Amino acid sequence: MDMLSTLPRHLDTKDLSNDANSLNVTMPAAAAAAFQLSTNFLNATPVKTDQQILENSMLEDDPNANCQLATATDTKSICYDSQSSPRWGPQHKGAQELANLYSPAAMCGIITADFGSGLVHWAADTWGSVELPIVGKAFLRPFREHHIDPTSITRHDFIETNGDNFMVALPILAAVAFNFLTKSPADIQDHYPISAYLFLCSIFVAMTNQIHKWSHTYFGLPRWVLFLQDNHIILPRRHHRIHHVAPHETYFCITTGWLNWPLEKLRFWSGMENIIEYLFGCRPRADDFKWAQKSQ
Structure with missing residues (x-):
């Protein structure tokens, strides 16, 4: 049976063939009929007039x-x-x-974490001695070891790598969570900028050593970590190599590394070192040099 004979009588087969010819497409009769039906349906029932x-x-x-x-x-x-x-x-x-919901506070929290990582890193690399009681072996020793054996951090487990930073960040995160659970919506809205600042600052502080560890890991990193590094959302591997050029005197920020270039251009760290050396007579990185020069 010819398919065109099954079409409603108000459809003219000549019109259908003309529509098909206007599209410069050779259609069988059934396809031409279907095309005309769909066209009529769309014209009759538009989504919006x-x-x-x-x-x-x-x-x-x-x-x-x-x-x-x-x-x-x-x-x-x-x-x-x-x-x-x-x-x-x-x-x-x-x-x-x-x-009004937009606030730069969250971004400021990340920048604060990056600057904080640089400040702690600079202080531990530049000043003090492993022989100091308590802080020497517990706090300064890993920084001296890291410059002599940079990949040692990759052999540390999660607790050893991140325990200290999590101890700093968790109380702040707990306070933020407590406020969200106990405050009224109006109070939460009023204090949203500071909450966003503390939240992201604490998250990035907690993850700083893990991010630093990833910057020294060249095999087996998850794709999402590589994506964050490649887009400089967290500290990139190539970027961090600059710090590991002796005498380890620049690019101290190890969370995102965003502040390394501007601080270097401002000569922030070298200026601080000159002031402290002038006031107290301490030579920067003296203890670091001593451990780097050991041969026996």
Whole structure:
């Protein structure tokens, strides 16, 4: 049986063949019929009518006019009066509230963690001695070992690598969590910037040594870690090599490394060393040099 004979009578087969020919496509009769049916259906039931689009869309030539069409038959737009709320634009209440939710505090938290890692790293690399009681062997010894054997950190387990930093970060994270669980929504909103700052700062502080360990790991890293390193979201491996050029006097920030270049250009660390050496007579990295020069 010819498929065209099954079509509704109001469809003209000549029209169908003309539509197919206009597309420069050779169609069988059934395909041409299906094409015409789908075209008629879409034309009869559009997703949005032209009038609906005009009434509910922002005018491209005047996006902040806050105007709307008066009626479906009147295509001339009229603006809201001064007592009405704008439909869109910078004066819209929702737009204002959403804009106020943005806060640079979170980014400042990450930058603070990066600077903190640099400050601690610089102080431990540059000053003090392993012979100092308590802090010498417990705190300064790993920094001296790291410059002589940089890959030693890759042989440490998670607890040995991150335990100290987590002890600093966990109480702050616990306080932030407690506030979110006990405060009212209004209080949480009022203190959101400082909460975001403390949260991200603590997270990055907690993960600093793990990030540092990854910067010395050249095999078997997960793809997501490589992605973060390659996009300099965390400390990249190639970037950290600069610090491990003797005498280890620059690029101390080891969380993200974002601050290393600007601090170096400002001569921040060398300036601090000159001030301390002038005031107290201490020579920078004297203990580090002593351990690096041991031959027996």
